[in-house]
Amino acid sequence: MSGGTYLGMPSFPVAAKTATHDGRLRGNMHRAMNTIRTRRARAVSELDDWAQLRQAGKEIKDRALRHLDEYLLQIEERVTEAGGHVHWAADAAAANRIVAGLAKAAGAAEVVKIKSMATQEIGLNEALAAEGIDAWETDLAELIVQLGHDRPSHIVVPAIHRNRSEIREIFRAEMGRNGRPAPDDLTDRPADLAEAARLHLREKFLRAKVAVSGANFLIAETGTAVIVESEGNGRMCLTLPETLISVVGIEKVLPTQRDLEVFLQLLPRSSTAERMNPYTSMWTGVTAGDGPSDFHLVLLDNGRTETLADEVGRQALRCIRCAACLNVCPVYERAGGHAYGSVYPGPIGAILSPQLRGIDNPVDASLPFASSLCGACYEACPVAIDIPEVLVHLRERAVEQPGHGAERAVMNAATWLLDHPAALAAAERAASATRKLHPRTLNLGPAAAWSDTRDLPEVPSESFRAWWRKQHR
Amino acid sequence: MRVALFATCVNDALYPSTAIATVRLLERLGVKVDFPQAQTCCGQPQYNSGYRKQVEPLVTRMVNTLAEYDYVVTPSGSCAAMVRNHYPRIDVKSTELAPRMLELTEFLVDVLGVEDVGAYYPHTVTYHPSCHGLRMLGLGERPRRLLKAVRGLTLLELPAADECCGFGGTFAVKNPDVSAAMGADKVAHAEETGAEVLCGADNSCLMHLGGLMRRSGSALRPVHLAEILASTEQEVAR
Numbered sequence: 001m002s003g004g005t006y007l008g009m010p011s012f013p014v015a016a017k018t019a020t021h022d023g024r025l026r027g028n029m030h031r032a033m034n035t036i037r038t039r040r041a042r043a044v045s046e047l048d049d050w051a052q053l054r055q056a057g058k059e060i061k062d063r064a065l066r067h068l069d070e071y072l073l074q075i076e077e078r079v080t081e082a083g084g085h086v087h088w089a090a091d092a093a094a095a096n097r098i099v100a101g102l103a104k105a106a107g108a109a110e111v112v113k114i115k116s117m118a119t120q121e122i123g124l125n126e127a128l129a130a131e132g133i134d135a136w137e138t139d140l141a142e143l144i145v146q147l148g149h150d151r152p153s154h155i156v157v158p159a160i161h162r163n164r165s166e167i168r169e170i171f172r173a174e175m176g177r178n179g180r181p182a183p184d185d186l187t188d189r190p191a192d193l194a195e196a197a198r199l200h201l202r203e204k205f206l207r208a209k210v211a212v213s214g215a216n217f218l219i220a221e222t223g224t225a226v227i228v229e230s231e232g233n234g235r236m237c238l239t240l241p242e243t244l245i246s247v248v249g250i251e252k253v254l255p256t257q258r259d260l261e262v263f264l265q266l267l268p269r270s271s272t273a274e275r276m277n278p279y280t281s282m283w284t285g286v287t288a289g290d291g292p293s294d295f296h297l298v299l300l301d302n303g304r305t306e307t308l309a310d311e312v313g314r315q316a317l318r319c320i321r322c323a324a325c326l327n328v329c330p331v332y333e334r335a336g337g338h339a340y341g342s343v344y345p346g347p348i349g350a351i352l353s354p355q356l357r358g359i360d361n362p363v364d365a366s367l368p369f370a371s372s373l374c375g376a377c378y379e380a381c382p383v384a385i386d387i388p389e390v391l392v393h394l395r396e397r398a399v400e401q402p403g404h405g406a407e408r409a410v411m412n413a414a415t416w417l418l419d420h421p422a423a424l425a426a427a428e429r430a431a432s433a434t435r436k437l438h439p440r441t442l443n444l445g446p447a448a449a450w451s452d453t454r455d456l457p458e459v460p461s462e463s464f465r466a467w468w469r470k471q472h473r
Numbered sequence: 474m475r476v477a478l479f480a481t482c483v484n485d486a487l488y489p490s491t492a493i494a495t496v497r498l499l500e501r502l503g504v505k506v507d508f509p510q511a512q513t514c515c516g517q518p519q520y521n522s523g524y525r526k527q528v529e530p531l532v533t534r535m536v537n538t539l540a541e542y543d544y545v546v547t548p549s550g551s552c553a554a555m556v557r558n559h560y561p562r563i564d565v566k567s568t569e570l571a572p573r574m575l576e577l578t579e580f581l582v583d584v585l586g587v588e589d590v591g592a593y594y595p596h597t598v599t600y601h602p603s604c605h606g607l608r609m610l611g612l613g614e615r616p617r618r619l620l621k622a623v624r625g626l627t628l629l630e631l632p633a634a635d636e637c638c639g640f641g642g643t644f645a646v647k648n649p650d651v652s653a654a655m656g657a658d659k660v661a662h663a664e665e666t667g668a669e670v671l672c673g674a675d676n677s678c679l680m681h682l683g684g685l686m687r688r689s690g691s692a693l694r695p696v697h698l699a700e701i702l703a704s705t706e707q708e709v710a711r
Contacts, residue, residue: 017650026654330637334654370648372641372655373521374604395523411519415527418482418513419534428486440687449646453653454684457487464480464489468508 011366016335025161029333032160036327039273040380046275047265056262058384061318064220064253065308071220071253072299078223082285084295089247095300096127099212099245102296103133106243108210114227114234115139116214117155117321118247118300120343121356124212135212136178136204138233140197147174153337153345155323156271161336164188175200201233211237211292215248216320217263218297221256224284225297228267228277238281244292249300251308251317263320266382271322303356312393316351318383323348325377325387331370340367347377351390359397368394421465428463435459476506477539479547479556479574481676482514488676494703495548495577498592501703502585506546511538517555522643525563532564545573546580548699550606551675553579558609576606577699578615578674588622594704595625598696599668601659601682603675604637616674616698623701629666633658640681656685663693674698 019025044050064071076086089095099119103111111128113119113135125135125146137146144159145152148170152158159167171182171193180203182196213234217226225246227234238244254260268277286295308314326332326346337345341363342353350371354364368391377387399408417424431438438459441451450456476499480492499506516531535556539545547553553576560567581587600620606612620628639645639655646652660682663671671686671693673679683695 013648013650016648020650020654330639330655331648331651334651368523369644370651372604372637372639372644372652374637374641375608376604376635376637379608392521392523395521396525397523399523407522408524411522411524411527415516415519415530418516419530421511421513424513431486446643446646449649450684452649453688454656454681455687456684457680460487460489462489464485464492464508465510467489467493468510472508 010341011362012335012339012341012370013366015339015341016370019336019339020334022336024163025336026334028161028163029336032157033327033333036157036273040270040324040327043269043273043275047269053262053266054382054384057266057320057382058318060254060259060262061320061383064255065251065314065317067255068250068253068308071255072250074220075218075223075253075297075299078220079285079295079297082223084223084285084297087296087298089298089300089302091302092122095122095247095298095302096124098296098298099124099247100128100131100133102243102245103128103210104131106210106294108133108208108243110134110136110204110208111210111212111245112136112138112204112208112237112241113142114211114213114237115142115158115229116212116247117343118214118249119212120152122247122300122302124247136201136208138201138204138237139229140194140231140233143197143201144170147171147178151338152343154326155321155344155346155348157323161338164190164193167193171196179203205233205236205240208237208241210243210245211241213237213244213246215246215252216267217254217260218248218252219254219257219260222284224257224282226260227279227281228264229279229281230272230274230277232279235279235281238283239291242292243294243296244283245296245298247298247300249302250304251319267320267322270320270324270380270382303358307355310355313351313355313390315385316348316355316390318385319348319352320383322382324380324382325385328376328380330374330376331372335370340370342367347371347387347391348385351385351387351394354394354398359394360401365398365401368392368398425463425465428465431459432462432466435461474504474544475542476504477542477545478506478508479512479515479535479539479545479552480508481547481549481552483677483680484548485513487680488697491548491676491697491699494697494700495546498590498699498703499546501705502581502587502590504585507542509538515552515555517552517559518642520555520559520563528563532560532567535560536564536566536570539570539573543573544575544580544584545570546575546577548577548697549675549677550576550603550610550612551677554605554609576610576612576674578612578619579610581619581702582615588618590619590622590702592623592702592704593625593706594623594701594709596670597627597629597666597668598670598672598701599629599631599663599666600634600698601631601638601663601671601673601678602634603673603678606674607635612674619702620672620698623704626701629668631666632662638678638682640678642677645681652681653685656681660685660689660691660693664691668693670694670696670701672696672698672701
């Protein structure tokens with residue numbers, strides 16, 4: 001089965017308009033965001049060296065990115081020494097081809113999956129379906145999204161837009177069509193929903209020959225892959241099947257094992273507000289008699305090298321996918337994750353998607369503008385990505401695209417007027433002289449976008465400039 | 474000490490009462506303030522919309538116009554942050570202006586060393602800390618400490634105060650639905666406090682919130698912090 005895709009999504013303002021008028025979605029999001037924000041603030045405030053950890057996280061990631069060419073070759077060497085296989089995928093199509101080929105070679109008609117952003121980014125499930133291979137999501141929230149023929153709307157909590165009763169309806173309607181059905185008397189109690197998912201998934205874990213994962217970190221020094229999770233479903237995928245295929249973005253590199261010390265503090269506290277996450281799995285190649293006997297690491301570029309070449313934009317590659325920026329973002333809370341038209345929603349998505357996918361399509365061209373530049377994301381980011389700075393930088397690229405002629409003309413005119421104070425004063429006098437004629441609403445272009453919901457300000461009887469001249473004649 | 478007022482384009486053209494209040498307040502505190510008339514706009518609307526080239530002449534104008542002052546004081550956290558945080562990235566000539574640009578409450582508390590400015594304002598007030606002042610300048614408790622020292626004023630705490638009001642410059646018209654939804658929540662929080670006045674230190678945010686309040690028939694009034702601080706027993710703002 002395949003989930004929804006992001007192809008042909010409307011631009012952000014259009015998609016967000018629907019979401020802001022969806023009362024149930026607004027309610028689900030507001031409650032969930034409030035809870036996460038409060039818990040995260042508490043988890044972070046427990047550490048008196050959070051600022052230093054954040055700085056260390058930033059510097060380690062920057063070092064990894066600066067010498068990425070060397071670290072990636074080191075990883076290939078270490079993984080190969082440890083009995084694994086390394087594949088290089090320049091783009092989504094290449095990565096999908098590699099994974100499908102490996103699954104087929106293993107004789108698998110299905111794979112189990114650990115929650116992975118990278119495989120969603122490349123549309124792996126759809127690509128495998130096209131080859132006749134079923135891909136089963138095993139993260140609870142990803143399962144809800146997949147069974148609901150839906151798309152994830154949050155990086156860490158993909159089904160955050162759903163409430164309990166919606167989840168019960170999805171399980172009752174869909175589990176039976178895809179394996180073990182939900183019990184007839186399923187309630188919407190979290191424990192009952194989790195039990196239904198456990199039984200449904202257990203069958204798949206025990207049957208699967210091939211698992212597909214991502215990774216949170218790749219250690220160059222040792223060739224070790226690391227996954228941080230809460231449910232233990234990932235641990236099942238990583239240990240039960242014979243073949244493990246990990247698709248990992250090249251920016252996930254950390255130079256040394258020691259660097260994990262920093263990130264295993266930053267990530268759980270920032271993402272799920274936990275001091276320590278319940279399951280941390282690490283594996284290096286293969287170990288006889290312990291876990292998968294066949295390990296493949298697919299190193300994914302898919303726009304990352306180009307992002308790295310941009311001096312301002314490259315800081316987006318520091319991201320550790322904790323979603324702290326989503327959780328504090330007032331725009332994300334009201335627009336919902338789907339409006340961002342990407343597996344990466346929220347502030348980080350608004351700077352990552354246009355860089356990875358290019359800015360020449362309606363969704364990605366609109367994303368840099370999907371922010372009030374309030375800066376809450378930058379403040380929350382555990383690796384200090386200055387998201388507002390990158391947003392403005394990407395706006396500069398976006399307005400170079402066709403369709404900004406009228407806006408550029410307005411900006412040019414405004415700059416001319418503001419560079420001629422005498423002309424500005426004359427314009428202010430004219431506005432004041434006609435002030436009684438100015439309406440509170442206007443139905444034209446940007447003025448209409450303002451005055452649909454807000455009155456226009458009154459024009460004063462004289463400008464400050466005019467008042468000052470009178471005082472200092 | 475030579476002090477210039479940077480009125481900002483929004484205050485000059487739409488909210489002269491805020492700039493006048495800033496002048497009167499500073500004069501009352503014994504500061505002689507000048508208004509160099511070649512000043513216009515810091516260029517933030519162009520900068521934040523992606524038109525960096527259009528900002529350059531305005532940066533040059535600001536640098537030249539404000540060169541000879543020890544301090545430049547502005548009743549806008551957002552415009553102060555533009556000059557202090559973004560100008561050096563646009564033009565190296567501005568690195569000398571940037572540290573001299575102070576938001577009004579910084580000048581009062583840090584330079585003049587006053588918290589009680591001798592104001593009188595017999596109203597209940599709630600304060601919205603606008604984002605750029607809050608996060609880029611780090612104004613912290615300065616505005617609220619100044620408000621608490623005003624005689625007759627009762628300060629009521631605004632729930633979710635640190636959350637953006639949804640103005641965001643051109644964001645307000647490029648994403649009008651999300652902007653209005655954020656603004657409506659901010660207004661609802663302000664109304665919950667039961668205050669008569671919603672105070673802020675940035676008139677662009679108050680223009681957005683005031684527009685929403687006026688449309689919905691809210692009893693709340695938006696008033697800039699400078700106007701409250703300039704009020705005395707003899708002359709109370711609105």
